[in-house]
Amino acid sequence: MTPITEMTDRARDVFRIVVESYLETGLPVGSRTLSKISGLSLSPASIRNVMQDLEELGLLAAPHASAGRMPTHSGLRLFVDGMMQSHEPSPEERAAIEGRAGERGPVEEALANTTAVLSGLSACAGLVLVPKREPVLKQFGFVLLSHDKALAVLVGDDGSVENRVVELPPGMGPGALEEAANYMSATLAGLTLAEARARIDRQIAQERAELDATARTLVERGLAVWSEDGDRRPVLIVRGQARLIDNSAAEDLDRVRQLLDELEGKQEIARLLDSAREGDAARIFIGSENKLFALSGSSVIAKPVRAMDGRVVGVVGVIGPTRLNYARVVPMVDFTAATIARLLG
Incomplete structure (x- = not known):
């Protein structure tokens, strides 16, 4: 994959705008649209040349002959790792997550409620994997x-x-x-x-x-x-599968059906989440980068939940289409992991 540092300023600007527009709309971006964006002083012909170069590098793709370009999974990975600027959760979002986690009742119910809030805020399916709590x-x-x-x-x-x-x-x-x-x-x-x-x-x-x-x-x-x-029987909670079927999914129902089928295989999802236990940062699996969701082309963001002594006591995350607002959702998953860590003690 081409490093960001080896791209020209012009290529980086075009690439960034294409990716950000795609993540916002879910639609391919054409050269004429890009030429009208303020701050990008390039002609449609110049933009087409740059987009062609980015396509040859495997960072952009054209789903149809005249439909503009959209980022490939490799392009999304380059953007997430090298260009994305994260946006911390708002005070209202933090309060919503902490409020559900702090409700009285069984721990599993609090986890399910917190996961449901994360699902609603991220417009994805929320996931949390924790060890089965040992009875006294x-x-x-x-x-x-x-x-x-x-x-x-x-x-x-x-x-x-x-x-x-x-x-x-x-x-x-x-x-x-x-x-x-x-x-x-x-x-x-x-x-x-x-x-x-x-x-x-x-x-x-x-x-x-x-x-x-x-x-x-x-x-x-x-x-x-x-x-x-x-x-051998960790608790896997999945909430918000219905959020995966939104208006933007209407044109891609086969992908959504495949994803919902994959979500039924909880043991496979548990293994995927378990692979995110190592390290401190959230792990981002984009589309074909993980075999489980390669067919549906979905993305998973997962973060280990660590206790005060550093032990990993669970994993929390979301799953949705590759067209995620990564800059917003990754910090939200981070905050939810910290909240659940306090809940589990």
Whole structure:
């Protein structure tokens, strides 16, 4: 890709105006339109020559023979990385995002509300990916299913109940099941899963766990299967899909249908968002740059959510057509990520 610094002033001006006009209108820009823009003292013929040069560099494209030019995905990337001037969210936009995040209720509901606000302000679909919140443990139980399987029941202090099937150690009877359940309820109540596993590992290492070998194995397996499954099931919230179907999408319904289909594949989106966890800045995936949304030609802006200690506790972002107002939406995603970080603590 041609660096901005290697372009002439004339080429940079024409390129910038074409991209900004396209992002505002969604329409290709012709040389005659450009020649009428104040500050660009070039004839239509000169502008056509410059646009032809930019097209040969792969930065502009002509969708039809006489329809003017629009930026390619490579051109958008060059503009976003080298020319875009960001616009911080207004006080009203900040207040809207913080207001929904601060509402009382379950954290997942606050996340959904905040994501919906981000969707409305950006005119995109809003996305947030956070780890499944670990319940604080209250009570455990085991129900014998067969000679080698049991149902492990976990009750959280919020009233949530989760069940997992675990393999039983050979020769384990109902008495050992009850012993393991009683021990876990007495020893681990009030802890999260991560804290419970650390305590069990510590007590077993110090030989302070008052359990026989089979019950000890069952305790370890029960905690392991809960923790492993929870790690694999992050919470992905998508809000505002309907905003992707606006007036400008009428001429491109196939692309919109493809995008809505792609949004149904939540595991794929979760993996894409997860790839944005590294680094501090928002990542921008434009059109064919990511395989998931290559067919619909959509853009994704994603920002890691970091806790006070620097840990990544989630990812927030938006998805929409490549014709996004990147200068406005990127700072908005940044602000939402900071707000969610405070919410998650």
